[in-house]
Amino acid sequence: MTLDGWMAGTAPSAYISDTLQSVGNTLTDIDAQIRSAGFAELGEQTALAAAVKDMSVAVARARAGVLAGRRPDVQEAQQDVRAASRSLAAAYARYFAPKP
């Protein structure tokens, strides 16, 4: 939604950049929490951590694109964010699914 705003020119770059930085910080915190939690199966934990990592990378690339004002880079990063978001949702569901 934030990147849509930037692409449409309806939100200033400084705001979008700060927002993406804030999202990046949140993802870093989540990553640390996942790594410190030891109750899940190792495979699920790794998948979730990898999805968060992909999301962090995509968000960081989007921010760099916004700061440089490069629309194609932001557009590409936006697609990566969407893909990472889908993987994250799937990994999250598996991680928190009831265990037999």
Place this chain on the structure above:
Amino acid sequence: MKKLLEISLGVVTSVGGFLEVGSMATAAQAGAAFGFQLIWAVVLGTICIIFLVEMAGRFAAVSHHTIADGIRERFGFTAFLWPLVAILLVNFLVMSAEIGGVAIALELATGIGFQWWALPVAFLAWLLLWKGTFGFIEKGVSILGLVTLCFVVGAVMLKPDWRAVATGAVPTLPAHDAATYWFMAVSILGASISPYLFMFYSSGAIEDQWDESYLGANRAIAGLGMTFGGTISVSVLIVAALVLATNGIDQVDDYHQLPLMLIPIFGFWGFVLFVASLAIACFGAALEVGLQQAYLVAQGFGWTWGENQKPRDNPGFSSVYTLSTFLAAVPIALGLDPLRLTIFSMALTAASLPLSVVPFLFLLNDKRYVGEHRNGVISNAAVIFIIALGFVLAVVTIPLQIFGGT
């Protein structure tokens, strides 16, 4: 004709001054997380504040005492100390949150971190309190606050299902995250039934030299002003539900998410309108809370008070708002997250309600103060209900803060 103009101005002032960082943040969080389901909390809070504001105004107009004055005189200074300390503490947190709200708006507008804005905002607020008159502060900022009507326009433009909106006005049990749901309900009630609102209103009635001829105007201002104000809060909730929730944002835990509410509706102007609404609404509230701190202490200790007097004529009064304003900026200048502080202070406001509302039951039924204008059955029933609600909120707030707080 003059009275009608005063009523209109009073209503406009109430509408413009209703929305502040607490009502905006809690309504946005509630809308994003639970759709229209928590509209009932805004409606209930608005009904409660209508009653309290009407009573505070009636008490001031008839007895020529503010509520704080009345509590001290009727119950003695020792009894007054408890509500004094509680309200001062809650007001301090609320004022800090309001300064944080302005600082966030300035960060959004300039990209410079909110911490850097806390002291300049406090200085500007202090300067206006030092130089301004009551009328300037009350009416000037509140009229600018009418920019918050953009949320009402936004809500209408989104064409919500009005039947679902009306259904939300009826309390229902949550389908998920029960602790968060009830914590949000408590925070909304805290933001709506804020003691500074009715305490400030009674001091304002004395500043504006109200007498018994203002009782009708008081009723109209309390009823219409607060209803329209509540409508703005409901609009924020509707916009959050229809914009944030439908775009997958079901948790507002970062203030950067808030401007996204208006951008899809108004485009770039949505961003500008949000920043302006947040800055003006919070700045107005910071001025009012700062003044309220000074009113409370000065009235409690029997000092000379009045925003229309020169600071040198009431040094105690002006020292209190000076100190309050700069102290409230410190937590924000130190980097405390304004959104978390807001939600916490709104919950604490709800928990402190019994201390500030119980005296209404005695003062508004005391012939020596209000003569024949004592509370009727409905007003007394409302006060008893609010006191009971206040006690429930006081008991549940801390557990809910632990299990459902953000």
